[in-house]
Amino acid sequence: MAHVIAVAGKGGVGKTTLCGMLIQYLCEKKKGPVLAVDADANSNLNEVLGVEVDTTLGDVREEIAHAEIAEESPIPKGMSKADYAEVRFEDALAEEDDYDLLVMGRTQGKGCYCFVNGLLQAQLAKYQKNYPYIVVDNEAGMEHISRGILPSMETAILVSDCSRRGVQAVGRIAELIKECDMKPSRVGLIINRAPKAELNPGILEEIRNQGLDLIGVVPQDEAVYEYDCDGKPTVTLPEDNPMRKAAFEIFDKLGL
């Protein structure tokens, strides 16, 4: 069964960039194939990875949920809705050499998605058998995990910027993980974009107050920011890039 690693934190702290590096790390260590899941409604993991995505699972859910009221049903005659959904879910899998990428995307939210969400949940549970690792780039609420559409996680990586409020925000996510009974075996905190990779005493104190397990500090890195501005995938950063190096060392320590 797949080891599910969920990355969470508030917007803009570097979750997607770190997810991309984690996927790259696992592939380079020959731990693949990895299933990368972009579970942020504002999806952009594909950009960090340099992958084109045509269909999201949101598109498929929309199509299936509204198949009956569509002028012409997309479901071929004689095919069940569930079988058709399975074919379309497979279409949404962007296949690369060492990993596959699924984008949850979003639905318009009108109508009932219970049936199709159930089918998706079953499909994702099946994928758990095909991949040693599933890496999920989440939004702060981790809705797809808390609602059980995505399989439960074994490792949670919380990401914060180098601010008290950032640390408080991940503290709330750690609480949410407990309240929703998600029961990961490990919840670790990464502080990203720290100037010179150093933490000041106030931040360390807040981390202790929140009872968080600090697993590493990643430096602010101009090259990462420039790649992003130029639209270059961060997975093409050189091996000696300081952010990449710091991230890889943290993943080493996690013993994945």
Ligand SMILES: Nc1ncnc2c1ncn2[C@@H]1O[C@H](COP(=O)(O)OP(=O)(O)O)[C@@H](O)[C@H]1O
């Ligand atoms: N260590 C870092 N140094 C410099 N820029 C970074 C670093 N980590 C992330 N960034 C930049 O911060 C922005 C937000 O990162 P992103 O990974 O998209 O955050 P999130 O997914 O949490 O919203 C991007 O422009 C990214 O390139």
Ligand SMILES: [Mg+2]
């Ligand atoms: Mg993101």
